[in-house]
Amino acid sequence: MSLTSEVQSRWDSLTKPPGSLGKLEALVKRYALIRGEARPQLARKAMYIFCADHGVVQAGVSAFPQEVTRQMVRNFLNGGAAINVLCRRFGIDPVIVDAGVRGPTPDGVIDRKIAAGTQDFSERPAMTREQAQQSLEAGRELAAEAAGRFDIAGAGEMGIGNTTAASALLSAFTGLDPVDSVGSGTGVGSAGLTRKAEAVRRALTLHHPDPADGIGVLAAIGGFEIGAIAGFVLGAAERRLPVVLDGFISSSAALIVKAIEPAAIDSVIFSHRSAEQAHSRMLAYLNADAYYSLDMRLGEGTGSALTINLLESALALYDGMATFEEAGVSGRE
């Protein structure tokens, strides 16, 4: 019996109409397939929060000033951000990674700083090819370590300006017009939205990124945290560590993964459909389905954390419900 059938057979033995737990059944199935076990455990949970700055903020693409990236890293350390609240509530260990934040890396943050922010990709490449490879390698190494310590890892991010990078990646890989790949991000107005679309358009015209060259695209228009997340997924896939990607920006790292090693996407659990308008298009290109939509667009890993919590509930049902036989309940007629 295949692993999929084994999982489905367990679900169908439980006292409920077949399939009636919908996406909870699908979520357990995906987790089991990645782990390679029909009755996987889930005890040790991490949330990796990859942080970096973006030169493209100079193009006026964000509602918040650049220093907010650094300030939010401090907020993560002090436990005051949304992701901290959810991690405490769900028993998830937060791991803060500096992949390229401007300024010194505070104690308590893992220092994988590639550089003090990317360059403005609307005027020149975001980073060198070597830096792109370094960011991927940083993620791979963290995944190798994470696989020994955790059963699952969420991947979230913080970086003022990074929805613009994610939109640029979406346009580069899918050919989607920048007007359709950009969205309001942290809440930029219509003028800012126009500036975002123009910055993406300038970047695509300038760099002509080749969708077959994932590292090249990352170097041209990506971000250090996005590269690190892509590397994290690549490293996790080799070790059967499920990675729960968050929203629009985290998912954009999967675009790079798909270009480098498409099979690694199988180790990803996509979580929610973000309110960022182009996220649906991105998920469709990745042939991925989100489990739910709560119109969230906060990042940090907040959607991943809620999905890990949902998975734990789904596993509790899968493990804890009585079977028809155990409960003496009649089956379908």
Next chain:
Amino acid sequence: MSLTSEVQSRWDSLTKPPGSLGKLEALVKRYALIRGEARPQLARKAMYIFCADHGVVQAGVSAFPQEVTRQMVRNFLNGGAAINVLCRRFGIDPVIVDAGVRGPTPDGVIDRKIAAGTQDFSERPAMTREQAQQSLEAGRELAAEAAGRFDIAGAGEMGIGNTTAASALLSAFTGLDPVDSVGSGTGVGSAGLTRKAEAVRRALTLHHPDPADGIGVLAAIGGFEIGAIAGFVLGAAERRLPVVLDGFISSSAALIVKAIEPAAIDSVIFSHRSAEQAHSRMLAYLNADAYYSLDMRLGEGTGSALTINLLESALALYDGMATFEEAGVSGRE
């Protein structure tokens, strides 16, 4: 400052882009408005599972035999059902109510049995007008008691055949053709689906239920557990006890509430959009939005329980996140 503004102002003071927690912000706002407090607590949680049998199963509308209602009541008592697993996980007290199950009421189940199941409403009224009033009264009394013991109550149900009653109620109140109001329920095939639509059509032709007479509609084509849930909502609304309705069948009780006392709907938190196809139509008629969809169609209160858990996460964020001022994070430019 109005209570709504007070809640929004708290959300907007927290270190996140305004509105970026989407429906989590809306969920807290709704809970706060029902409780009448800007910083409501949520500690004591109940799940009322209203159970009853349905005469319409004689028309071949269900994939499961009628005795499953009674067997599942036993499963609830033994802690083996999906709702038990979720209640244990989320610290919710399950309360099992027999509103009209065939056979004796087991110890540990609250006995509010109106009769041993309804009549087959495709041939005669489901119950007398007196029985309809009794079922509403049973719910009201339980709500009065619940309001003293709990901060929130979910309302779920169990009753083989009750999706047919819920579909009949939807058609009676909205004029929707039975072909569009019925769905697969616990998993009935296409022949069963046709029998469901025909049973609903026969009932509507036979009883001509008057949408302005909520009690009359309940008597003609409802169910004892549905009447009890409607009464529960009516009683809860008088006492600022938020009631989290589950899916298609629980929501159908709100149709009766709307006909009797429309303002009571304001005390309801609708939870998920069920996989039962007509649920969206029902929610639209109730002017209600679901918070998420996981393609679930299990009932028992499983969607309510997940929504209570989501609300607790949302409240944890609302209470526990740092403000911009506390965290020293810059606001929007």
